[in-house]
Amino acid sequence: xxxxxxxxxQDAASLQQFVTAIADHCERRNNAAAYLQSSERxxxxxxxxxxxxxxxxxxxxxxxxxxxxxxxxxxxxSVLRAGWRFLHGFVKPVLDADTLRLPxxxxxxxTSRFREIPQFSDTEFVIYHTDEFNYFNVKLxxxxxxxxxxAGLVSGPSFPDKLGLIGIPYxxxxxxxxxxxxxxxxxxxxxxxxxxxxxxxxxLEQELIASFGARLPAEARLQIIERLAFWAEEIFCDLxxxxxxxxxxxxxxxxxxxxxxxxxxxxTYSPARATGKTEFLQYPPDLxxxxxxxxxxxQDNWWSSLQKIDSHYVRTFEAAMALSDKDFGFLExxxxxxxxxxxxxxxxxxxxxxxxFNELDKNTSGIQLGTSxxxxxxxxxxxxxxxxxxxxxxxxxxxxAITIHPEPISLLxxxxxxxxxxxxxLILNIEDADVTNIADRSKWAKKVEMWTAKAIExxxxxxxxxx
Numbered sequence: 001x002x003x004x005x006x007x008x009x010q011d012a013a014s015l016q017q018f019v020t021a022i023a024d025h026c027e028r029r030n031n032a033a034a035y036l037q038s039s040e041r042x043x044x045x046x047x048x049x050x051x052x053x054x055x056x057x058x059x060x061x062x063x064x065x066x067x068x069x070x071x072x073x074x075x076x077x078s079v080l081r082a083g084w085r086f087l088h089g090f091v092k093p094v095l096d097a098d099t100l101r102l103p104x105x106x107x108x109x110x111t112s113r114f115r116e117i118p119q120f121s122d123t124e125f126v127i128y129h130t131d132e133f134n135y136f137n138v139k140l141x142x143x144x145x146x147x148x149x150x151a152g153l154v155s156g157p158s159f160p161d162k163l164g165l166i167g168i169p170y171x172x173x174x175x176x177x178x179x180x181x182x183x184x185x186x187x188x189x190x191x192x193x194x195x196x197x198x199x200x201x202x203x204l205e206q207e208l209i210a211s212f213g214a215r216l217p218a219e220a221r222l223q224i225i226e227r228l229a230f231w232a233e234e235i236f237c238d239l240x241x242x243x244x245x246x247x248x249x250x251x252x253x254x255x256x257x258x259x260x261x262x263x264x265x266x267x268t269y270s271p272a273r274a275t276g277k278t279e280f281l282q283y284p285p286d287l288x289x290x291x292x293x294x295x296x297x298x299q300d301n302w303w304s305s306l307q308k309i310d311s312h313y314v315r316t317f318e319a320a321m322a323l324s325d326k327d328f329g330f331l332e333x334x335x336x337x338x339x340x341x342x343x344x345x346x347x348x349x350x351x352x353x354x355x356x357f358n359e360l361d362k363n364t365s366g367i368q369l370g371t372s373x374x375x376x377x378x379x380x381x382x383x384x385x386x387x388x389x390x391x392x393x394x395x396x397x398x399x400x401a402i403t404i405h406p407e408p409i410s411l412l413x414x415x416x417x418x419x420x421x422x423x424x425x426l427i428l429n430i431e432d433a434d435v436t437n438i439a440d441r442s443k444w445a446k447k448v449e450m451w452t453a454k455a456i457e458x459x460x461x462x463x464x465x466x467x
Contacts (some may be wrong), residue, residue, distance in 0.1 A: 004070050005061060011077050012057045017254040019057075019084055022091055023050035033098035034108065038124035038163065042094055045160055046087065049147070052156030053080060076153050083150040090138070090165065093128035100129055101173045105457035107182070107406030112465050113244055114186050116367040120193075124163045125186070130167035135181050137188035138165035164189040176449035177416055180221070180252040183244045187237030196359055200232045201225050203355060216340060228349045231284045232356055238289050239360045242296040245409055246370045248416040249307045250293045250315055259286045260316045267312050269319035278323070280330040280346065288328050290320035296360070301371040302413075305378070311420040325350055370409040377406045381414035386425050388452045392458030405459045415452040419445055 026043040035043070060077075064070050107127055115121050130136060140159075147159040166185040172178045191197065204225045208216060216224070241249040254260055262277055264270040271278075277286045297303040298394055306314060331343040377394060384391035391411065395403050406414075418426075427435045427444050434440050460466045 003066070004074075008064075008070060008073055008077065009425055011074070012060055015077055015081050016054050016057045017054050018081070018088075018404070019050045022084065023047050025091055025095060029095055030098075033100070035098055036102070036104060036127070038111075038126045039097065040092055041124065041160055041163060042090075042126045042165075045157060048447065049087075049150060049154075049156045052154040053084070053150065054216055056080075057155035066181055073225065080150055080153060083146050084292060086143075086146055086263070087150075090128060093130060093167065094126055096129045096170065097127050097168075098171070101129070101170075101433065103174065103176060103179050103453065104409075105382075105453045106179055106412075108125060108460050108466055109456045110186070110245070112460065113367075113409055114183075117190075117364060118175050118366040119363075119435060120162075120190070120448075123189070125164045125165065125166050125189075127182075128165060128167050128289075129170040129173065131170060132167075133169045134173070135169070135185050136167035137185035137192075138167070139188070139192050141192055153163075164416075174449075176254065176412075176452050177248070177419065178252055180245060180248040180416070181256060183241035184237045184253075186244065187240030188233070190240060190363060191233050191236055194363060196236065197229050197233060199359070200352060200355065201229045203352050204228050204232075204348065207351050211344055211348050212340065224345060228345075228352075230282075231280065231349060234284055235289065235292055235353070236356050236359060238293050239296050239356065240364065241261060242302075243300065243360060243364045244367070244370075246300070246374065246413045247297055247302045248412045250290070250297065250317070251416050251420070253293070254290070254313045254316050255278060257286050259290065260312045262319060263312055263315055266316045269322065278328050280349075285328055287320040287323060290317055291323065292356075293317075294321055294359070300369050305375070306417075309417060309421050313420065331440060370407070370413070371406045374410040374413055376419070377404070377410050378414045379410060381406060382418045382422055385415065385418045385448055385451060386422055386429065388426070388429070388447070388451070390454045390458065391454040392462070405457070406460050408456045408459060411452050411455050411459070415448055419448055423448070 013162070023046060029043070034428060055075075057080075064073055107125065111123075111125055114125075115123060137450065143165065144159045150156060152159050164186070166182060166189075168179060168182065208221050208224060212221075238249075238253070242387060259277060262274040262275065274287065278288070279285055280288070286443055294303060297306060306317070319361055323404050325346070330346050336411065380394045381391045384394060391406060391414075393403055393405055395401060423441065424435045426448070427433045427440060430440075430444065433444065
């Protein structure tokens with residue numbers, strides 16, 4: 001008993017040091033750094049949970065008198081350590097993402113747009129840095145139970161409601177265009193909060209049973225359902241992002257995954273160059289995803305304008321649209337189910353695509369389409385950018401010389417469009433700048449992003465959406 005108490009005393013002290021060190025990073029952070037309100041909310045939660053944990057550990061041995069109590073405490077300390085190790089992985093990445101190392105105005109603009117969805121009108125997102133070149137949504141179904149288990153043991157605060165965590169590549173902290181991918185991660189948040197996976201899995205199971213019957217054993221069917229449901233989630237999140245912000249997401253998607261490499265030197269689709277982009281593997285193939293995105297772009301009236309842009313990115317969309325379902329394959333299945341035709345599995349997946357679109361429409365019914373304001377301001381925003389003017393307040397001569405503040409979504413799409421087709425006009429206006437010089441193009445493309453970010457920040461302030 002005495003030895004066990006000594007062991008627990010040491011374990012409790014060790015854990016308290018660990019928890020204190022994490023909380024100290026939140027409490028004693030650099031005063032020169034500023035953070036978004038959502039990040040401050042996260043830090044406050046960590047500090048309060050740490051205080052409750054330390055208080056619990058300080059008194060843990062006082063009321064433990066018998067052997068079983070001590071064994072239970074040992075288990076509790078182990079649970080607490082595991083939970084704090086998990087939280088530890090997020091604290092520094094969030095601390096690194098202060099407002100000087102974060103596209104703060106973009107995040108605020110995207111969050112404002114996201115909150116137009118009635119059931120998410122008070123949701124916030126903490127943005128953290130990741131060293132992987134990808135974007136991530138931390139599933140609350142994974143994070144919250146573990147964090148709340150700590151709270152249950154130490155009588156501490158639960159993980160904040162309506163708070164999501166999204167990771168972005170640290171190298172893209174100042175990027176405007178690439179971070180148009182953030183809405184996809186917001187889609188994952190919606191997907192999880194609304195438990196859409198359960199709905200898709202149920203329909204997938206019905207389709208697989210109808211297609212294969214007893215030929216597909218229950219265990220194998222469950223494996224396939226998990227894979228297909230994951231594909232459905234990725235498609236939903238793509239479509240959600242397009243519905244939320246328009247074609248700027250799709251352009252960033254093409255850029256991130258270098259999908260335009262499917263085109264040959266004449267900007268024509270080349271099947272030989274599309275290897276890996278037409279096969280269903282862990283993720284749905286890039287070109288299949290683009291086809292679904294274009295369907296929403298058409299539905300929401302973005303496509304006719306996007307199609308006019310002379311860019312290899314747009315040619316990539318057109319190449320994807322020219323493909324049919326039969327142009328995609330699922331070869332991986334044959335490795336563990338020899339008697340099942342992979343094409344039949346894909347057919348079962350294709351059946352639920354309309355359901356994905358229906359869920360998109362159902363769960364975004366409260367927002368206004370982004371094209372409604374963009375079409376009337378696009379040319380004016382481009383004119384301002386061409387002359388190096390931040391387009392936060394633009395004068396619409398065609399509408400009677402009225403002055404308006406363009407919506408963040410309008411600014412993002414117009415700026416990305418200008419980046420693709422108008423950058424030459426800007427550079428030609430700059431003395432000693434050369435449109436053929438890569439360094440010059442990079443420099444002035446970055447300027448366009450900076451002007452757009454400033455415009456979004458100004459608009460958010462002038463329209464009272466941030467203080």
